[in-house]
Amino acid sequence: MTGSPRRNAIAGYAFLAPFLAFYFVFLIYPFCLGMWMSLHDWEIVGDYRQYIGLSNYAELWEDPYFWEALRNNLRFAAMTAPLATLLGLALALALNKPLRLYGALRAIFFASSIFSVTVVTLVWSMVLNPDRGLIANGMRAVGLEPIAFLAEKAWAMPALVVTTLWWGAGFPMALFLAGLQQIPPEVYEAARLDNASRWTVLRHITLPALARTTLLVVVLQTIMHLQVFGQPLLMTRGGPSNSTRPLVQLIYETGFRDWRVGYASATSMVLFGLMFFVALLQLRLSRQEGT
Known part of the structure; x- marks a missing residue:
């Protein structure tokens, strides 16, 4: 027997209450507090709080370290997100078999994606070590001079990208596998009867069917890599010459080293x-795909 609409509404809100409370306490409230702190000269210790309006944002505009960190963020995301998407797609296509x-x-x-950032960076720091690392030994074996990947400005960022790809390729692979398994097998059977080549099937059936999944993967990977922190902090300390220091590391150093929480919040x-x-x-792009 169903209850009254009012009772059903109360029951629905009661089921939603734990999620809404968690969402407010751990997401909405910290976000609003962070926005409020960004408008203050706010120190992490003590009771010093002074409202300064948009002065922190004006200082950001003039701060060369901020712009350098922003460029590093955009560069890292621009290198990693497309490569992670292509690598995940290639792995999914190669491993989408029932055996x-x-x-x-x-x-x-997929197992590599469950490792902590500490484990991943420790392993790759040893692999990239110019004295006893795996790559250095391989280069010496063929008569080449080892490269200090993490200490040279030209190689530090690519080294972080390779480390991140090894660490996170399993997640986009899983998403693409889920998308591939949603494609009706009858479509492939019809293409087989028409003697369509593998390239034709990939170009005209598989990739169009994975358009939404590809868009999702690209966006998730971009957002994820814009928040990069552990790899540069543990492998390069943001160096050499701040060439790998991202925004999150700048936020961490400004807030917890310099005690300028307001500026870090901005x-x-x-x-x-x-x-x-x-x-x-x-x-917006997903809505355009649906129209």
């Missing part, structure tokens, strides 16, 4: 705005 061997390979490739708001723009772009 147990491919199931085991899928598990192996930087956080800029980073949030950048990610919000990417999310809105994804929403």
